[in-house]
Amino acid sequence: MIDIKLIREDPDVYRQAAKVKGFDVDIDELLTVDKQLLDARRKLQAVKTAQNTAGKEIAKLQGPDKQPAVAKMGELKDQAKKHHEKIEQLEPRFQKLMLCVPQIPAPEVPLGEDETDNVEIRRVGEVRTFDFEIKDHVELGELLDIIDIPRGVKLAGTRNFILKGAGAMLHQAVLRLALDRMIEKGFELLTLPVLVNEKAMEGTGFFPIGRDEAYLCERDGQALVGTAEVPLTAYHGDEILETANLPKKYVAMSTCFRREAGSAGKDTHGLYR
Missing domain, CATH: 1.10.287.40 (Serine-tRNA synthetase, tRNA binding domain)
Known part of the structure; x- marks a missing residue:
């Protein structure tokens, strides 16, 4: 704030x-x-x-x-x-x-209405070209029978999918690789709640602005997190940390529960979160 x-x-x-x-x-x-x-x-x-x-x-x-x-x-x-x-x-x-007052944007950040106004700062490497028609991850996943989008939609609605066999293993391997790399750099792994109170959502800046994007458990005054950033950042809430004990280096991962309200029809092709 x-x-x-x-x-x-x-x-x-x-x-x-x-x-x-x-x-x-x-x-x-x-x-x-x-x-x-x-x-x-x-x-x-x-x-x-x-x-x-x-x-x-x-x-x-x-x-x-x-x-x-x-x-x-x-x-x-x-x-x-x-x-x-x-x-x-x-x-x-x-x-x-x-809670609705934003931080002042950095002066060097260009202003724009949407992503079409983004400014490319630099490009790393060369964009590969192929002498054949390339397939996206959905086509490849279905050919390999490692992604099942129709049944994911049947179970949970638009934008949902199921990873099967090697697809599920690949997903877990990528997550583990990321965690291993972070742990090697001195970060401590935390397993955190994905259902938090509203104070945690407010303290990390996700409420009230992002309230429409969250799944709420109103009876209990809680919300499902859209990122592990919420419980991770709130971990030391209401505490005073000694300078001698800083920095605190933590890493966590979670399912991202986001309604994506108002984004119907946008970026609907492919695996999402």
């Missing part, structure tokens, strides 16, 4: 960041809610200070002088309740808006 102080200091930068990244967040509304929240907190703190002072004074009073002071304490309690309720009302909206 962006530091609200940075947004207060230069709101135009974040307005522009939201615009170019396509984030639907009203920076003006955020600053208004922030101002109201600050005001309510200041008033609450002032009332608490007055309560502390009044409490000390009451302890010194006796007889008829004490009753007005007690009545004043009751008024302060009512004021504190009012300001506290105001804060409770504003905080959810403030948090929701803050």
